[in-house]
Amino acid sequence: MKILLVDDARSVVMVMTSRLASYGYDVVHAANGQEAVAAFASAAPDLVLMDIEMPVMNGFEATNRIRAFEATKQWAWTPVIFLTSSDTVENLVTAIEAGGDDFMSKFVPEPVLQAKMKAMSRIAGLRKSLSQANQKLQDLASQDGLTGLCNRRSMDVRTDQLWLEAQAREQPFGLLMLDIDNFKKYNDHYGHQTGDDCLRQVAHAIDAAIHHANQLGMTHRAFTARYGGEEFSVIMPRATPQSILKVANSIVKAVYGLAIAHELNEAWGVVSISVGGALKNPAQGEVVDLFREADARLYQAKTLGRNRAVVDDSPNSVPKLDGVVDRTGFVESH
Numbered sequence: 001m002k003i004l005l006v007d008d009a010r011s012v013v014m015v016m017t018s019r020l021a022s023y024g025y026d027v028v029h030a031a032n033g034q035e036a037v038a039a040f041a042s043a044a045p046d047l048v049l050m051d052i053e054m055p056v057m058n059g060f061e062a063t064n065r066i067r068a069f070e071a072t073k074q075w076a077w078t079p080v081i082f083l084t085s086s087d088t089v090e091n092l093v094t095a096i097e098a099g100g101d102d103f104m105s106k107f108v109p110e111p112v113l114q115a116k117m118k119a120m121s122r123i124a125g126l127r128k129s130l131s132q133a134n135q136k137l138q139d140l141a142s143q144d145g146l147t148g149l150c151n152r153r154s155m156d157v158r159t160d161q162l163w164l165e166a167q168a169r170e171q172p173f174g175l176l177m178l179d180i181d182n183f184k185k186y187n188d189h190y191g192h193q194t195g196d197d198c199l200r201q202v203a204h205a206i207d208a209a210i211h212h213a214n215q216l217g218m219t220h221r222a223f224t225a226r227y228g229g230e231e232f233s234v235i236m237p238r239a240t241p242q243s244i245l246k247v248a249n250s251i252v253k254a255v256y257g258l259a260i261a262h263e264l265n266e267a268w269g270v271v272s273i274s275v276g277g278a279l280k281n282p283a284q285g286e287v288v289d290l291f292r293e294a295d296a297r298l299y300q301a302k303t304l305g306r307n308r309a310v311v312d313d314s315p316n317s318v319p320k321l322d323g324v325v326d327r328t329g330f331v332e333s334h
């Protein structure tokens with residue numbers, strides 16, 4: 001258990017630190033309330049032992065700030081025990097009002113301190129498991145169960161945040177909508193289970209291409225989501241006409257390069273994907289317009305013959321596929 005001990009009196013700090021360390025706890029020290037708030041954010045302790053009267057900032061004020069910080073971070077509640085020289089009723093009431101959980105005399109007898117710390121360390125253990133379970137739940141709630149990509153709900157939330165950022169910074173914003181070609185025929189021919197495997201592989205190929213583009217600096221914080229069914233989307237903050245075209249084409253190639261047999265997919269005989277792209281200045285429209293435009297171009301890619309990307313008003317031809325394409329679709333060799 002990590003304890004943040006806040007006290008300006010050196011003698012108290014020395015005695016308390018050596019007692020707590022002898023029970024096996026890690027102790028971080030702050031000399032006043034202001035230092036305590038900073039140390040709380042950086043050390044993330046399991047328990048705070050807080051003096052009340054201190055220079056610069058007193059313990060009540062520091063606790064208020066710690067509680068406000070916890071609220072912004074959605075951290076679980078960290079117990080705060082006030083250290084007092086006098087056990088007055090007023091002190092107890094103010095301590096609880098300030099967000100404290102208990103108070104204890106600085107001169108508490110050894111067995112009492114040991115017992116209290118034992119109870120606190122039990123609470124710390126529970127808090128840790130609770131916060132791990134919460135994190136797991138949050139991950140599950142934002143992930144698509146089949147592909148592991150961002151699901152539609154979390155895509156909407158992240159897109160709105162990034163769109164607002166782009167608006168504030170006056171940066172262009174790109175979007176790709178992607179749809180596996182003739183997937184109904186795939187399911188009908190190979191079965192739903194194989195269809196699921198195919199969806200996973202395609203999702204992974206798109207995501208790998210986007211990770212690669214982010215690493216190359218071609219895209220910035222771009223991410224992939226399962227939009228629904230056999231449709232995916234790629235959100236591309238700070239996109240350019242060149243980057244959106246390059247990424248769209250690389251995904252078409254990467255999916256084709258998977259070479260997943262699909263006898264009924266036109267003449268190609270393998271699974272392919274169609275992509276529609278759009279790029280907007282957030283100052284001149286709504287995010288819904290971006291989706292509408294990318295969707296219209298996706299429809300265009302389908303009607304032009306599938307297995308291609310359309311990201312502007314001069315549609316590409318089917319990408320050249322006579323070379324060997326790597327997993328991300330970015331490297332070709334002939």
Ligand SMILES: Nc1nc2c(ncn2[C@@H]2O[C@H](COP(=O)(O)OP(=O)(O)OP(=O)(O)O)[C@@H](O)[C@H]2O)c(=O)[nH]1
Binds near residue numbers: 179185187
């Ligand atoms: N296996 C599997 N199939 C899915 C899933 N979600 C949607 N589908 C299937 O995806 C198919 C989509 O078919 P359509 O919308 O007709 O489109 P398409 O056959 O791909 O034709 P185009 O889009 O015009 O190329 C349907 O057969 C759905 O059942 C899924 O989670 N797993």
